[in-house]
Amino acid sequence: MENCIFCRIVREEVFSYTIYKDEVATAFLDINTVALGHTLVIPNKHFNRLEYKR
Numbered sequence: 001m002e003n004c005i006f007c008r009i010v011r012e013e014v015f016s017y018t019i020y021k022d023e024v025a026t027a028f029l030d031i032n033t034v035a036l037g038h039t040l041v042i043p044n045k046h047f048n049r050l051e052y053k054r
């Protein structure tokens with residue numbers, strides 16, 4: 001998605017402290033950290049919501 005901040009981080013248009021990245025997901029330090037090492041893990045593909053299905 002064009003202006004989604006997470007998609008922009010995945011596309012490396014916005015600086016982030018990336019911890020890990022592969023073809024499925026990206027992990028990076030949260031800018032509004034609440035604890036040392038607070039890390040967000042996001043899918044590289046844009047989703048409006050996450051849904052767990054068995």
Ligand SMILES: [Zn+2]
Binds near residue numbers: 001005045046
């Ligand atoms: Zn997105």
